[in-house]
Structure formats: C-alpha cells, structure tokens
Amino acid sequence: MHTIQIETMALPRRRPRKTRLCWRLSFTIMFLMICVFHSVCAYFTPFGTKGLRHSHTGLSASTNGDGNSRKSGSSDPEAGKGDPPRFKRLARKMSSKSFSFNQIPGRKRAADSSDSPDRSNTARMRPSPPSSSPSSFHEPRGSGPISEAVGQHLTPEAAAPPEIFDVDARPNSQKARKVASSQSQGKGHREEGLEEDNGAGGWQRPSRVQQRREKRQQAAMDEKMRRVKIQRFGKEGLLFKDGLAGGQAGGGRDDALQCEHFGACSGCFYRSGLVETPVMENARVFFQRVARYDNFSLGLATGVHGWRTQAKLAVAPLSKWGGCQLGLYEEGSHRVLPIPNCRVHHPSINRAVQVLTEATVTMKTRAFDPASLGGSLRYVQVAVERRTGRIQLTLVWNAPGKKEAGGELSRLLKALKAADASGELWHSIWVNFRTGPGNTIFAREARSWTKLFGADFLTEKIGPSQTLFYLTPQLFRQGNLDGFEKLVTRAQEFVPAQSVVCELYGGGGVIGLNMLGKAAALRFSDINPYLGQCVDKTLQALPAKKREKVSFIIATALEALEAGHADGATVLIVDPPRKGLESEVLAHLVDRKDPYAGTLRRIVYVSCGFEALKRDAVALMDSGWRLVHAEGFVLFPGSDHLETLAVFDRTR
Ligand SMILES: C[S@@+](CC[C@H](N)C(=O)[O-])C[C@H]1O[C@@H](n2cnc3c(N)ncnc32)[C@H](O)[C@@H]1O
Structure with a gap:
C-alpha cells in the first residue's frame, strides 16, 4: 500500500523522460x-597571471599560478632558469593550504583564493577594476605587460600579499628546505602541500602524456608571449627600437635624440640642437664677451644614446594591490612616468628596471606614499659596471x-635573484633605509646602508x-x-710635469689620480665619509x-685648505657640486x-653648474687670475646642462 502511495504521489512531479534528457543535455553543453x-580566455590572455609567471624573467606569481603550471613545474625553460627550484616550490607551498599560511589571521581569504584552481581562474576572468584605479596609478605610455597584467587581471583577493612568503621568517623553514632537497632527488612531493592540486585529496604524479601535453601548452603560451612582445617592443625586447616618433622628428640625424618618451619625460628637453641650448649659448657669450676668451668651444662628449651609466629613479604605485613603477617625473608634475625604452640609458639600466618592476609586481612590493608615509620602495639607484654591464642596484x-x-x-x-639565475645582471644589491618625509633620496647615516648581496665594490x-x-x-x-673621461684627458694637459697638485671636492680621485703620471705629488680630499674604504682599495691597486705620491683626507674643501693641503702646491684642481665653490674657499683663492x-x-x-662657474670665474679674474683655457663638454645630451673645464693662471 505504502509503496503504491509513494509512487502515486511521485508520479505527477516526474517530468517526461524526454524533457529530463533535454535538460541533462543542455546542462552538459553549457558546462562544456x-x-x-575558460581555456580560450586563459590561452588568449598573454599577460595574465600565467603570463607573468612565465615572463622571460622567470618570476613566479605564486598566489595566482594555475594548477597546470604548478604541476608541470619546470616545463618552462625560461622560468626554470630564473627560479631556483627551492624558491619555486616554497612559493607553491605558501600559496597552498600550508599550515603556517592559513594560521595568519586575515590571510585566509587570500590563501583560499590561491588554493583553488577554479578561483584563480575566476581571478583571471574578472573584469578590470574600476577605471579610477589604473588612471590613478598612472598607466605608462605604451603600457607594457606589467601594467596590463595589474590593471586587468589581478583582483584584490588574488593579489593579497602572502605575508610570510619569506622563507627564513617561516617557523618551518628548515623543514621546507629538507622537503625541497628531497624533492630534488625525486621524492617527497606529497609533503610539499601540493595535495589540493588534483582536487581529489591526494597528489598524484602527472602521467608522462599529461606532462608532455602541459609542456606543449606551456611552449605555445611562451611562443605567443614572445610574438606579442616582439610586436610591441621589437626584437630587442624592451630595449632600443627604431622608427620612433623621436627619430622621425630628429630627421634620422646621428646627433638627434630618438626616444619615444621625449615630450612627456622630464629627463630630456632637447631632441636636436643639443649643443645650442640656452646654457650653452650663455657660455659662449660669457667666455667671449665677459672673459675675453675667443677660443671657447663646446661639443658632444659622446654619442647621444646609451651614455648614462648611473640613474636615480622615482617610484610610484602601479596598483593599489602592490607593484611599483619606476621612472622620472612627468614634465611639470610629480607623477612618475615609466621610461622603459629610455634611449639615453645604458641598456643594462633598462633591463634592470624591467626586472625590478616585474619583481615588485610579483611580490606585491608597495611603493612609498609621501602623503601617508606608508609603503616601502622610495627610490632606486641603478649603476652599471661598464666592463661587465652588470648592475649595482x-x-x-x-x-x-x-x-x-x-x-x-x-x-x-629573492625574486630579483631568481630572475638572474645566470648572474649576468646583478653585480650587487644594496638597500638604504630612509624614513620620514622629504625628497632627499638617501639617508646618510652609516647604519642606513646595508649590502644585501654581491660584491662590495663595483670597479x-x-x-x-x-x-x-x-x-x-x-x-x-x-x-x-x-664623456667625463674625455674631460679628464683634456684636463691632464694642463697639469705641468712635476707639479705638486692639490685637489678639492675630489670624490674618489677620478681626476687627480689620473694626473699621477705627470704630477710629483697629489693631495686630495672630499667631504664624503664613505670614501675611506674605496680610496684605500683604489690606492692599493696602484703601482x-x-x-707613494698620494695623500687623501676626508674633509670639507675649506678644512682641507686650512689643514695645509694646498701648502706648497702649484696646481689646484676643483670639481665642486653645482653650487660652486664655497665663499670661504674662494676667499682663500683670491688672496x-x-x-x-x-x-x-x-x-x-x-664645473657642473654654469651659473656658479660664472660667479667664481668673475671673482677669480677680478683678483689676478687669467682664464687660459675654457672648453664645454656636453655630457648630458638632451638636457640644458654643460660640464665646463676652465683653467686659470695667476698673473699677479
Ligand atoms: C661634482 S662631484 C666631483 C667628484 C669627483 N671629481 C668625481 O668626478 O668623482 C663633487 C664632490 O664634492 C664633494 N663635496 C660636496 N661638498 C663638499 C664640501 N663642502 N667640501 C668638500 N667636498 C665636497 C662631494 O662629495 C662630491 O664628491
């Protein structure tokens, strides 16, 4: 009876078999x-999270990596080059449901979002953040992969920083190392926290067929990215490219600046006529009419491109979820303009900036915010060792x-090191700890400097x-x-043989020590207390x-003079900062x-400050010094700046 009742009651609710089949079929089709x-989107999104992971720097965006690339591990040859295996494995582990990660309060959401392959896909498929975000982070002109990735593909959850990614800070770092080493011997994958990857509760080694398929997919993705990059930036990657607007305006002349950032960037003011800027015209007039010196000449000391071997760059947030953009302030504003293809930079600088930018994106490094005094990265200094092309960062x-x-x-x-597995990019990496407001780039105290890795000295x-x-x-x-070497070579001609030379504002002795072939003795000095160890090393390397001819002290120019450094000297070399000689120093010289x-x-x-040179030259000439040589060296083509060599002889 019961059975009959149930059946009778259930019968009216049951849909006809045909309808049910139809429903099932539609669901299956929808699901497929x-x-x-999903896969089409993932494939055609060249700079999505997967793109970042496998960019040529080999950085791994662990929190957003998809399941496939995790499993495939080293399938990307470039990534394999950049990411030491331990680093990669730990990155995965931190993004998985590892014990320590989930126990951090407030981090669960982020951990969850990276746990599930579905979620990371969702992150990729989400629409771009509101348009206010990218514009307030100032999308770079000719925006590259990074800006696109951050602006369009990362969501707050996906981008939340995994706070304890730092291996050494982790309580179980020793264990992690052990696991990592055992994995390198082909065992112990299960301990690595990769269990959730197959979504079935236990990690299984992917079959060979699977591995091969993933390798093929990865290769296809890399090839696609390579093509997109070439299309955008030319074969040289982000470095030099031809046929830019700057080049056309410059008429293809060798002495014309050809840079796509020209106009927006505050670094260069002149595209052509690089030796006819206002300061240079001013110099011509001054030497001819005021100093009565007819032989003044000036010219480019080097070619107009690739000459800059040291750059200081400002930092701004790339997005509110982390990542920094590096560049110069935009013309007339305090907004940072990325200059990835800057033509005056040595190519190594552009490469270093690119790698650093990508690392900040991957690691969600926060840029310093002058308003709240929050954030981390304030400025960057990039110096090239010319012989090797490596960077002291x-x-x-x-x-x-x-x-x-x-x-x-x-x-x-770690990300920076991982991006340079071959060791061709970084000479050394330093940090200067600087807190508080203000535009001064470096904190000066000795304790604010730390070398993080690499050699002590760039040579x-x-x-x-x-x-x-x-x-x-x-x-x-x-x-x-x-360019400066040319100036030094010329300056050498004005040091008479066997003269006793005093050099003030001497830095590491770049000018003075080059005079040792002619000079009988050199006493040089500088205010910078960090020079001690550098000058020691430099002197040790001398024959x-x-x-034996050299003595050096750390002192201001005035202190050095008053300590008797110029006593008995016949030649004085000065290379003061832009503001010129201090009035007290000048007072000694004019007497x-x-x-x-x-x-x-x-x-x-x-001189690197022409206005100051004019002032000092007038004071010297008024007191019995005669200008015997003046020559301009355009060391910064594109700017209104002149480096001047002026030689004065005492007449009375
Ligand atoms: C334009 S740099 C020239 C350095 C050197 N000639 C070179 O090419 O490396 C000016 C130098 O003056 C030093 N300096 C600045 N103020 C000084 C002062 N009051 N007394 C002595 N040296 C000073 C700086 O430390 C810096 O090394």
Missing part, C-alpha cells in the same frame, strides 16, 4: 561551453632597518691612465663616465711608485698672500 570559454626602503623591512624586502630580493677603469677605481653606491659617480693658497699658480676648475 564554460570550460571551453640600490633600493631606498621606507623602514628604519632590515628587521622592520621584514618579509617584503626579502621577498623582493671601473677610468681616464687616460686607466686607473682602477673601487666604487660603492654611496659615492658620487659621473652619469656619463665615457707603489704612484701610490694673493693667503697663507694656505698663496703658492698656487694654476686652477683647473671642472
């Missing part, structure tokens, strides 16, 4: 369509010290004598070293015969009977 749509970090900088800094460092052979100089990032370094500067017969004045 969704799957196809300095990160100016908004924290009192390494401890306070915490995991965010070590994560970035450069500079000048006609090819003296080997040892340089650390705290030192002043000429932006255009090739003993030359080394014929000065006890400290009375023996001087010649001043070799190297």
